Amino acid sequence: MNIVIGRRGAMGLGAAAIAASGVRPASAQTINRTVRAIVGFPAGGSSDVVARLYADKLRGIYAQNIIVEGRVGAAGRIAVEAVKAGEADGSIYLQTPASMLTLQPHVFPREVRYDALTDLIPVSTVCTFPFAIAVPSSHPAKTLAELITWLKAQSGDVPFASPAAGSAPHFLGVMLGKKIGARLTHVPYRGAAPAMLDLVGGRLPVFVGVLGDISPQHGSGARMLAVSSVQRNPRYPDLPTFAELGHPEMNKDEWFGALLPANTPANIVGALHAAIVQVARSPDMVAALDRLEYLPTVSDSPADFAARIRREREEWGPIVRESGFQPEN
Numbered sequence: 001m002n003i004v005i006g007r008r009g010a011m012g013l014g015a016a017a018i019a020a021s022g023v024r025p026a027s028a029q030t031i032n033r034t035v036r037a038i039v040g041f042p043a044g045g046s047s048d049v050v051a052r053l054y055a056d057k058l059r060g061i062y063a064q065n066i067i068v069e070g071r072v073g074a075a076g077r078i079a080v081e082a083v084k085a086g087e088a089d090g091s092i093y094l095q096t097p098a099s100m101l102t103l104q105p106h107v108f109p110r111e112v113r114y115d116a117l118t119d120l121i122p123v124s125t126v127c128t129f130p131f132a133i134a135v136p137s138s139h140p141a142k143t144l145a146e147l148i149t150w151l152k153a154q155s156g157d158v159p160f161a162s163p164a165a166g167s168a169p170h171f172l173g174v175m176l177g178k179k180i181g182a183r184l185t186h187v188p189y190r191g192a193a194p195a196m197l198d199l200v201g202g203r204l205p206v207f208v209g210v211l212g213d214i215s216p217q218h219g220s221g222a223r224m225l226a227v228s229s230v231q232r233n234p235r236y237p238d239l240p241t242f243a244e245l246g247h248p249e250m251n252k253d254e255w256f257g258a259l260l261p262a263n264t265p266a267n268i269v270g271a272l273h274a275a276i277v278q279v280a281r282s283p284d285m286v287a288a289l290d291r292l293e294y295l296p297t298v299s300d301s302p303a304d305f306a307a308r309i310r311r312e313r314e315e316w317g318p319i320v321r322e323s324g325f326q327p328e329n
Contacts, residue, residue, distance in 0.1 A: 003277075003298050030271040031063035031090045038069050038086075038094050040079030046212075046292065047076075050256050051095040053288050054126055054279060062275040063090075076100045077112060084119045088261045090268035094120065098255045099168055102312040106320040107166040108327055116313075120259040121269055122305040124276045127289050128255045128297040130229035131169050132211040132239070133176070134222045136202045144225040144245050147206070151182035160206035161187045161195040166327060169208040171316070172228065172250055174323045179247065196222070210254070211236075212293035228252050235293065255297065257305060269302055 037055045041047040048070065055066040071079040080100055086092035101116035116122065133144065141147035151158055160177075162169035165188035177184030187204070189195040192213035198204045200221030207214070211227055218224050218236070226242045227233055230251050242250035258276060260269060279285055280296040289296050299305035 003280075003300060030268060030275075033063070033091055034065045034067060035063040035090065036069045036086075036092045037066055038071055038079045038083050038092060040071055040073075040076030040096060040100065042072055043070060046210075047095070047097060047256065049292065050127060050289070050294070053285065054095065054258075054276070057279040057282060057285055058275050061278060062272055074111065075104065075108070077104065077108075077114075080114050080120075083259065083261055084114050086261045088263040088265075090260065090264060090272065092261065093123070093272065094259045095126065095256060096259070098257065098309075098312065101257075101259075101309050103166075103168060103171075103316045103320070105313060106317050107325065111327075116259065116309050117306055119262050121262060121264050121302065122299075122309055123258045123260055123269060123273050123302050124299040124305050125255045125257045125297050125308070126276060126280065127294040128229075128253045129292075129294045130211050130227045130233065130253050131172060131208060132214050132224045132227045133172075134199065134207050134209075134214045134218070134224045135205060136199055137219075137221055137223050138202050139205060139223065141225065142223070144240070144242075147225055148180050148182070151177075151184070152180065154183070157183045157185040158205060159187045160184050160208060161189055161199065161204050162208050163192045163195060163210070163213070164188055164190070166325060168252055168254060169210070171319050171323060171325075172252060173206070173208045174325075175250060175319060176247065178322070179249075215293060226250075233293075257299075257309075273299075273302055 037051050039047050039051045048068065051068045055068050059066050071082045076096065080094060080096060083092055083094035105112045135141055135147060141150050160173045162173060170186055173184055173186060192209045195207055196213065196217060199207045200217055214222055214224055224239055226245055227239050228242055228250055232241060233239060258272065260272065277298045280298045286296055
């Protein structure tokens, strides 16, 4: 079970849900030394920004001092390996996107040298955010159904873009193409920004990416047609979910989560989980994540978070295999 904390529920529904889950707010810091929060992506990116938001709020609750340390490289894998090798005393934890733990083991099977469920201890998700499919504003398709009709009518391959080869948006596009029988050809980009420039400029017909990367252009240079979340996004109530449109297999939200090294004592795992829950429900955190178009989302327990990782990792396996994807390296 995951607890999603909305803006209005930060003090009301969020607190009630947390109380119902049996989680008790952290009242005193657990670690009396500097704690390192490890991220695998550059400063200023979303992973780093969210890690810093949480580190700032966790100071004085989980530890006296928490610093965010970037271990950038190998598409985020260096950071995971650093925490895998870290001291199991609560002084180091990983904050990472889901794909590092659920998707990359299938995309880069030779390079991934860690198992999230044996080399690490899942603690909790800290936020979730959806993907969306978009077309240029000049595109004739106004709905996903119209886009599917348009795709099927094309005589040759139709390019679609994602922020990176081997990313979740890449495989969501592949999944859609296979289901509807359209010849969609993936065009990888180095990030969402250049892909959005080409989409808005009409040089790309379709883009699949993080909703927050597309939304600034929604209604002007781009048009979002569907979102990957289970429920409609409150900011865009007229934007249907894939499930509503007959594609429930494409409900694949991304999340950021916190994990500790294997063999970390249970009391420390519980303390970090309780501290994250306490921080996630604070109005300041809810508002800060809302500005990024993310939702504070915490796992009901570390065991529930581990079950989510296991389930999503199993779901991605056949999708990657059936796509025929081969990494360049």
